[in-house]
Amino acid sequence: MDIRLVNLTRIFADKNSEVRAVDNLDITIPSGKLIGLLGPSGCGKSTTLYMIAGLLEPSSGQIFFGDEDVTTLSPEKRGIGLVFQNYALYPHMTVKQNIMFPLQNMKLPKAEILQRTVKYAKLVGIEELLNRKPKQLSGGQQQRVAIARALVKEPRVLLLDEPLSNLDARLRLQTREEIKRIQRETGITTVFVTHDQEEAMSISDEIVVMKLGVEQQRGNPQEVYDQPVNQFVAKFLGTPPINIFSGKIQNGDLYVGEEKIGTSTLEDQEVTIGIRPEGFEIDPDAQMTVVVKQVEYIGRDKSIVATNPASEKENFRIIIDANVEVKEGETVKVAVKPNKCFVFDKLTEKRVQ
Amino acid sequence: MVEGKKSINFLKGMLCLLPAIVLLGIFTFYPIVNTFLMSFKEGYNYLITNEKNFESWGFGNYVKLFSEGNNFPKYLINTMVIVFVSVPVSITLSLLIAVALNSIKPLQRFLQTIFFLPYVTNTIAIGMVFSVMFESHQGLMNTLITSLGGSSINWLGGNTQAVLIGEGIFTHPFFNAQWFTSMIVLLAYIVWNSLPFKVLILLSSLQSIDKQYYQAAQIDGTTKARTFMRITVPLLSPQIFYLLITSFIGAFKEYTSVVAIFGDNAQSVGQKNNMATVVWYIYQKTKEQSLSGYPQTSLAAAGAVILFIIIMIFTAINSYVSKKKVHY
Known part of the structure; x- marks a missing residue:
């Protein structure tokens, strides 16, 4: 079953001001897919999730589950499972009681309640922890209990609010694979919210990048990364983040500062240029010069902190193969890979090339 | 070194607690002990100030509390x-x-x-x-x-x-x-x-x-x-x-x-x-004084001891139950 958001708007208003937390959002979430809502804090992604859950009422617009309009339906009638950011496991109940709780509300027969509880505990891999209290579990285990509790009533939609933000780095990696596996196995339409682009890109079938309540771009993660529609999306995706330079187009050539890095079919104008850290190559014949300030070895790659007068920030980062010889303090010439280099309009920040 | 420091800290702590301990001793612990003792003194009369102001030790006061007519x-x-x-x-x-x-x-x-x-x-x-x-x-x-x-x-x-x-x-x-x-x-x-x-x-x-x-x-x-x-x-x-x-x-x-x-x-x-x-x-x-003009403080003491014991028992039951039912 797919989810359709039609002109979804939510306005938070008080006496002096109003905030359009979500502004005319139009998204279709395909059935059985895992979708990540991605954006910096305050971009309206959680608000959107809570509106899908029914915990917040939209100011205008509609929400459809399949063909059914659920906009005015109360949360318990929507058939959703929600995993809260801090899991909201009932602290006084054991894991088993927590997972059973939604089923008891549905007044199912006892045998079925037990059977389903065990089934979903197994699915998320916590069947040995059923008699523990949430306090006796690690963050990752609590997370799984929360997912089991959300799934056990076999909802039509699974919603996850910042599912990985409370976990440490190693657990995060493991859990995101786990979430993807669980989603695949159950085939449930899943929406999750995150501010962490890496997390979103690694597990989503599709991501929606949001800024200040407005959808910026939607697509499969690689496509959004390779073809950002504007400077915001380009900056938001990728670690280390994209490097921004001021540049210009003159007579069909593209310049960073006064140094030519490529060609362009656009007319002469001042532009902003974004180059991904992995978009540089050391090339003595190239024109762009950079001063190497610092070299960091990060195993497979080498990360270089470099300067160039046209750079927006004082320093920027280049990632190259670890075999390439570069010394600190050295001035080198670099070429720019055209597919890693984006040209943005200086005023509208829209991508023009 | 460390041992010495520890004992100094202990002394400091004791010094800070001293006023409270003295006050509690005078107004709480001494009266509690005295109440217990008093409740077992039969024929106790605090108005008599010479050495022997009660007749004998025993449960007489408790018996009186629960006797016919009380x-x-x-x-x-x-x-x-x-x-x-x-x-x-x-x-x-x-x-x-x-x-x-x-x-x-x-x-x-x-x-x-x-x-x-x-x-x-x-x-x-x-x-x-x-x-x-x-x-x-x-x-x-x-x-x-x-x-x-x-x-x-x-x-x-x-x-x-x-x-x-x-x-x-x-x-x-x-x-x-x-x-x-x-x-x-x-x-x-x-x-x-x-x-x-x-x-x-x-x-x-x-x-x-x-x-x-x-x-x-x-x-x-x-x-x-x-x-x-x-x-x-x-x-x-x-x-x-x-x-x-x-x-x-x-x-x-x-x-x-x-x-x-x-x-x-x-x-x-x-x-x-x-x-x-x-x-x-x-x-x-x-x-109150009894009909024969004796003070009845030891009856009051016995009553207080009974109340004390009842409260103790109930508090113990409460905390036993709470261990099973209270979620901290």
């Missing part, structure tokens, strides 16, 4: 009635009031203040208001009841024309119908008087419960009643337990409320001392 067992029953009715009723009521207060947005602050007002009002003053409200001729309650078509109730006695509730059921010469109606008034007063503090405690802990538990419960389609029983009450259980212990102890020591409504003699018209509690008895015995 009203102490009746006062003990009065106290038990107060404990086992007023505590559960007031905790349940305050829980409901706190949840109701917590669920309304407009006027919450205002109502919160109103509910807290009785706490800062003088107990005796409220007691007098209650005795006027339940006055058996023209009190507010009877005026209300008669204007609704009922007949006056002889709450506190003194109105032979009025009805006594429980007539025919309460036929014991001491625990009679007059005792029953008076007890209703006393319990209503005690519950009323203890509500504000409980509401305050419960409300503040209700407000600190994470809203997400309720959102989670809502998504799972939990009914209001089930949310209350399965989520709110367990999450409040540490506070409920705290209130349970303190109000149990408070109710065992009930005294002021009796005096406030029924006066020094703790009587509703018709029977002497029929509303008296254990503490009332203890206080009386510290002042």
Whole structure:
């Protein structure tokens, strides 16, 4: 079953001001897919999730589950499972009681309640922890209990609010694979919210990048990364983040500062240029010069902190193969890979090339 | 080095605690020990100041408390009635009031203040208001009841024309119908008087419960009643337990409320001392002299020791139960 958001708007208003937390959002979430809502804090992604859950009422617009309009339906009638950011496991109940709780509300027969509880505990891999209290579990285990509790009533939609933000780095990696596996196995339409682009890109079938309540771009993660529609999306995706330079187009050539890095079919104008850290190559014949300030070895790659007068920030980062010889303090010439280099309009920040 | 430092820290700590220890020793520990000793002294007379001021050691005072003609067992029953009715009723009521207060947005602050007002009002003053409200001729309650078509109730006695509730059921010469109606008034007063503090405690802990538990419960389609029983009450259980212990102890020591409504003699018209509690008895015995002119302090001491032991037992039971039922 797919989810359709039609002109979804939510306005938070008080006496002096109003905030359009979500502004005319139009998204279709395909059935059985895992979708990540991605954006910096305050971009309206959680608000959107809570509106899908029914915990917040939209100011205008509609929400459809399949063909059914659920906009005015109360949360318990929507058939959703929600995993809260801090899991909201009932602290006084054991894991088993927590997972059973939604089923008891549905007044199912006892045998079925037990059977389903065990089934979903197994699915998320916590069947040995059923008699523990949430306090006796690690963050990752609590997370799984929360997912089991959300799934056990076999909802039509699974919603996850910042599912990985409370976990440490190693657990995060493991859990995101786990979430993807669980989603695949159950085939449930899943929406999750995150501010962490890496997390979103690694597990989503599709991501929606949001800024200040407005959808910026939607697509499969690689496509959004390779073809950002504007400077915001380009900056938001990728670690280390994209490097921004001021540049210009003159007579069909593209310049960073006064140094030519490529060609362009656009007319002469001042532009902003974004180059991904992995978009540089050391090339003595190239024109762009950079001063190497610092070299960091990060195993497979080498990360270089470099300067160039046209750079927006004082320093920027280049990632190259670890075999390439570069010394600190050295001035080198670099070429720019055209597919890693984006040209943005200086005023509208829209991508023009 | 470290050892020396430790002992210096110990000395420092002791020095800071010293004033409290001295004061507690004089005003708490010494009296407790002395009360115990006194309760076992038969024929004790503190007015005699020479070496031997009692006849013998023994359980004589305890025997006297429970012997024929002594009203102490009746006062003990009065106290038990107060404990086992007023505590559960007031905790349940305050829980409901706190949840109701917590669920309304407009006027919450205002109502919160109103509910807290009785706490800062003088107990005796409220007691007098209650005795006027339940006055058996023209009190507010009877005026209300008669204007609704009922007949006056002889709450506190003194109105032979009025009805006594429980007539025919309460036929014991001491625990009679007059005792029953008076007890209703006393319990209503005690519950009323203890509500504000409980509401305050419960409300503040209700407000600190994470809203997400309720959102989670809502998504799972939990009914209001089930949310209350399965989520709110367990999450409040540490506070409920705290209130349970303190109000149990408070109710065992009930005294002021009796005096406030029924006066020094703790009587509703018709029977002497029929509303008296254990503490009332203890206080009386510290002042009274026996027929032969002896002070009765050792009887008071024996009463106090019995009350002390009962409270200990109940607190122990409470904390045993709480280990199983309270979720910290």
